[in-house]
Amino acid sequence: MWGALLRSGVRGTGGLRSMSSGGPPWSQVVSEAEKIVGYPTSFMSLRCLLSDELSNIAMQVRKLVGTKHPLLDTARGFVYDSRNNLQMRGLVILLISKAAGPSTAELSFQHNMVSGIYSSQRSLAEITELIHTAFLVHRGIVNIGELKSCDGPLKDMQFGNKMAVLSGDFLLANACTSLAQLQNTKVVELISSAIGDLVQGIYYENSKSSEENCLTDDIGISRWKEQVFLSHSALLAKSCQAAMELAKHSTEIQDMAFQYGKHMSMSHKLHSDLQPFVKESSSDTMAFSLNSAPAILHQEFLGREAWIKQIREAQGKGNIMDYKKLQEAIKAGKGVTSAIDLCRCHGNRALAALEHFPPSEARDALANIVCAVTRFP
Template identity: 40%
Template sequence: MNLPKLKYILFYKDLLPHATLGAGWCVSKKHIRYISRTNAPLAKVAQYQKPDWNRAVSEAEKIVGYPTSFLSLRWLLSDEIANVALHLRKLVGSNHPLLKTAKGLLYNGKNNMQAWGLIVLLVSKAAGHTADVPDLEQDKAAGVLHSQRALAEVTEMIRTSHLVHKGLVNLQHSSAEDSSDMMFGNKIALLSGDYLLGNSCAELAGLRNQELVLLMSSAVRDLAEAEFVGPRDKQNNPLPSRPLANVEFKHLNDKGLEPLIVSEALGNAQAEWTLRHVLSAGSLLGKSCQGTLKLAGHSVELQKQGYLFGKHLALAWQACLDREPFMPGSSGPFSLVCAPVMFHLQHDPSLYEEIEKGQDDVLDVDYEAVRKAVLEGPGLDLTQKLQREHSQAALDVLNQLPPSDARTALANIIAAIQDI
């Protein structure tokens, strides 16, 4: 065993909790479902105390039985990833985006989307499984199926590979003195992202479920397509489309496996924002929740509800994060396709003149001028309304499941998101 792998093991050895789990049965109108329950009291309901993101995640991980941030510990300890970690040190001091991505993946905080594996497992545990699932397939200690835990790992690996690939830099517009470091960073980002995506495909194929492979493949397609929606600067940073006047919001037809129609949404603030983030986030989380219910043998109707839960949760999460750059004391650049900016552009199209300055480089935009304009307009209130709508839609789906500690933990996570 090499030194990097040994350091990982020594560091994480004492962090894996041990939970004593029991079991129970839940009878519904359609199926007899196995619901795993902990011997500890149910998670505290968020409405009785101020929601806290770290507490909500910590309680949820106890219900699942181990920190799901380390779901991918098996591949994290591989020689390939250990070598990537060593090579990343060579990029310290450069401005390569891969360093920022790596930092975001390693530090667990409210912005860290590595909680997606946790959400998939909580949905698995809250819904239970049908009685005809073989005993060998059940992980009775965690209260989920072995295949569901594998799918949670696949979800995290696909998400991580996408974030790593987004760190690639267009070298045609880099100075000669920076090109060496940037070229090296691009190689690391490309190869490590491919490694994670390749491993996720291999693990997904190992589940031997053709319908699930098709479902998750469409989610990977959506992630790729998200990088080509609307105008972009020369580094592929997204820019909002020019706002159209008197357009009506139409809900996306995203309940099947077919690609979404992009042209119908561009220029409409809510439709374009929804399209961008369904492709880049909601599709993967939604289809992972749908897939985990498929593995448990649930009806097609319940699987569709699982997709809606994951999609609305991801969109609520994104709407909350979009508000952060406009909180008191905030400064510096932010995403120009965040909901407050897009809503303000619909309200005052004249701001688009400032946005157009970013066609060569988004850093050419006067972010403080954009921030000031947004703070004086209706964008923040409309974003908060959008977040509440998606949070409520996720809760409506969640309330269809039988009461359990896993369902309560998911409700706590939704409540904590609203407090971000």
């Protein structure tokens, strides 16, 4: 019944769900999913970036060439990074829209559907990508107070900050305009609350990182999950729910779509946090956040004082962190295996939500996405 899932190590709807290390790679999963929804989604948010209104901004960004402004790294990462396609949110929304299909109340409006998806749902997918991209651009703003002379001319950095603010605001304004055109009060409320969650989550991250001598947060994994939901999961979860509302599906189906978006994106974040600890091919040590899931879980098992001691021991002259030493300390504990278990737990909960949708290629593709973000070497 699950088609490709059986080949990926995930059992069907009648049995216990589990993920193995097998299954297709992420790029293949995304490519196959895009064929199901009717067209590639990787460039959806870039449509706005190529509009006439932003042509002057595109020209002015050339002034940043030669500097190390993070805005350039953000732009390069719009479409694809080395591990996962960053433009996956719109794709998931389209897939879950097609998996749910039309509701009984909307059967008479099937002529508005293309490839089994309403035009309003496609608009919502693009709106979600615009919001996500706007916040990516805003994250590229540089803290001028931390700049060094080797980072580039200060005036270029100041100019880049202004461009990041204006560009991000322009994308966000376009998203809000398109959102209003959907003419659905509940959808507007859902997406507006998701934007509020994003702002709250990012504000918390920035406020903690700016504290002096703040090496790592003194939080447990439960608090970590609350923060990650705000900054990473809320937008996708509420957008999936909004897509069901646009098709007039029941409250139960809306909740299942929300649960899938929430738990799949939590698995995605955990998978990303785990990469510095599970990659086998790279000989170089990858820098990682001291507030990532493996580090937070390592702290829970080890204790706060012992964890701070390990961090201090890994700091060399000039407070330069020896990530290799700290990485080995975390890998020797239980943090990494616990984070993998947590990633697969969220993956299983996402698959459980999918069981409420009828069997289809779209549902299989959504399950394959979960498998892709829960597989490890």
